[in-house]
Amino acid sequence: MSDAITHLKVPIDRDEREICLGPDGSVAHVNRVLRMISGRWKLPILFRLFAEPTMRTSQLLRDIPNISQKMLTQHLRELEDDGLVARRNFGEQPPHVEYRLTEPGRGLLPMLISVREFSRLHPDLKPTGSALAR
Structure with missing residues (x-):
């Protein structure tokens, strides 16, 4: 084996x-x-940041349907606190802030692609009511 x-x-x-x-x-x-x-919006945020090296909050709001400013900010802060996303504040008025994946954040991509492929290979499996399945 x-x-x-x-x-x-x-x-x-x-x-x-x-x-x-x-x-x-x-x-x-x-x-x-x-x-x-x-979290409902963390994967969409991560996948958008996989696609673009840096993004402003307004870009993320446009690209992720139905996310509110409050939830975007909350999830970005959590991802930043966990070390997966980095925030860069340019200190300008109006505010100019950009987000990018950190090295550990970029390291998640192969794992998430493997999970996606598992899902594609097993379309008959259905999630239960657990918190992670929502």
């Missing part, structure tokens, strides 16, 4: 479960990332 098969890397031995389930285990790391990108 290939070493790339991830389920072979999950310890089965009862004493080694800490590697997967402990506070610094695989589950904790995956949950941390899912919390960073969960």
